Amino acid sequence: MNSPTRFTLTEHSPALWRITFDNPPVNLIDSTLTNELNDVFTRAEESDRVAVIVFDSADPEFYLAHYDLSAADELDHVLAHPEEVHPFTALLTRLSKLPFATISSVRGIARGAGSEFLLATDIRFASREKALIGQFEIGMSAIAGGGPATRLPGLVGRGRTFEMLYGGLDLDGTRAEQYGYVNRSFPDDQLDAAVDEFASRVASFDLQTIRDIKHFVNVATLRPDAEFKDQMDAFWAAVNRPAQQHVAKDLFEAGLQQRSDVERELPHWVTRFQYRSGSGHGR
Secondary structure (H helix, E strand, C coil), X not given: CCCCCCEEEXXXXXXXXXXXXXXXXXXXXXXXXXXXXXXXXXXXXXHCCCXXXXXXXXXXXXXXXXXXCCCHHHHHHHHHCCCCCXXXXXXXXXXXXXXXXXXXXXXXXXXXXXXXXXXXXXXXXXXXXXXXXXXCHHHHCCCCCCCHHHHHHHHHCHHHHHHHHXXXXXXXXXXXXXXXXCCEEECHHHHHHHHHHHHHHHHCCCHHHHHHHHHHHHHHHCCCCHHHHHHHHHHHHHHCCHHHHHHHHHHHHHCCCCCCHHHHCHHHHHHHHHHHHCCCCCC
């Protein structure tokens, strides 16, 4: 396996691995990250020793900002091959079914596909002060493509799912814990130690028992894979519509996908440009 370029892999022990996202300027998700994660997942499965993988970020301000929206060639491919499952959808489905524990340690912004990545992991811990989690896509005239309409209701309930997807606003660590989106939030200076202690505890247990727990919880909670393909297809169809393209153009001109106020306060910027594009009610 080639060395990953979008994250670092630390093998604390044969049982406990850590993936630390490190893809400047804002930790975007793209096809390279998807492929590199798949490679690590394959290696972890083949090792027959891994019990836990922790996912965190080298950037305290951005965990996983969102999907790379500049990939125009990807849109062309998706529209030309409607029968295919998008690789990011396949990755999230695989992540949710990995035969070991997966833990997200969230410090910084996790929006859009970043939020969707968290939802596919088993357990989510967050910084009380520095985590921001949200699905902003409605402000870009698009449905969230990575499956939150399917995964969120089982965590936060129907009403709060609508609140998050209709409102397009962020949850801080405290509110995310109150809603059930994350298992627990911790004061930022305690997050790393708390995650390390829990992950090490799980990694010390019998691997087959961990696999059995994962299997039976998945039997009880996972939805059919086809639901995720349909949502991603709806997202890419939205990306091809003029309303979304107008908003995206304005956002890129203002600093999208750079270390900017646009990325730091994206839910408010999409609302501003939603109205300017003529696709909202403010025109």
